[in-house]
Amino acid sequence: MTTMLEVTDVTAATCCAPLVREPLSAAEAEDLASVMKALADPARLRLLSIVAASENAEACVCDLIEPVGLSQPTVSHHLKVLTNAGFLSRSKRGTWAYYALVPGALDRISQVLVTS
Template identity: 60%
Template sequence: MSKSELPVIQADAVCCSPMVREPLDEPAAQDLARMFKALADPVRLRLLSLIASHEGGEACVCDLTGPFDVSQPTISHHLKVLREAGLVGSERRGTWVYYWVLPAALGKLSSLLDIPAQVTA
């Protein structure tokens, strides 16, 4: 493939190159591994999904405890792991803490796993 046939990618469209284009450097690999490790737990994956699909794009911790057979402190621990991994943001409002998914973090994960059409063909 010549350089004239390479697709043009806008620099601000994606933060990371997919693994099939270039190898990850160590800091990027550590950052992404922390996110994937957080998502490797079924409770945390479900929590992220509940938060992302909640009406208005954010959920109160009080709305997140019902669907699980674990205690509220366990839910709080899982939310802390998601927050420390950079997958969700949070804000205390009075007694409750509200959570929302950070789109940039999901974009990093998504762009890493994106397979360009040239590779699949």
Template identity: 55%
Template sequence: MSKSSLELTPVETVACCSPLTKEPLSGEQAERIAPLLKALADPVRLRLLSLVASHSDSEACVCDLNDAFDLSQPTISHHLKVLHEVGLLDRAKRGVWVYYSVRREALADLGALIGGVAS
């Protein structure tokens, strides 16, 4: 019987997991983004932001948003106030109504974080 030799091909070492982002968040970035994520962690606020953003001209009145929820108008206003306070929404009072619009600049940090994970 003849013994055959087995020839092995060298294999390049590959890490088991690729990093999610190219570099970690800085402390400043984490401090800026954490309140936005905390505000959006509530399903009502997340939905409110999406409703405002998808509304014509990315602006909506409180009166336009009430029918989308089985919540009182003061509760809706509270959630909108939270989104405004963290900088995700701008607001402008016109007569008796308050109109909310999405702050695109504030969403840029979230987009960069999510975009970094997706790439």
């Protein structure tokens, strides 16, 4: 399973080399595809956007269940995928988990796709 550290290292390394400027190595392409796969789900995109739009770009899992209309275990699974991909960080407060947008995580992906 990909860890947040591995994903951060890969996206940081590829952020300076947009796809149209130089080819990705096989390992870079595989790692980037894994990260992008985390975004390739409508529920995950919604969850990421809800967290990003929340106050301080942070939200409690308890506030994420109703807006996406999924069960708590399913929402938790999607949040775990986004966390493992390096888009969200997780902190525990009492019995609740809070998720925050990792600063720069979306910027690293967008820089890979930049054409100019």
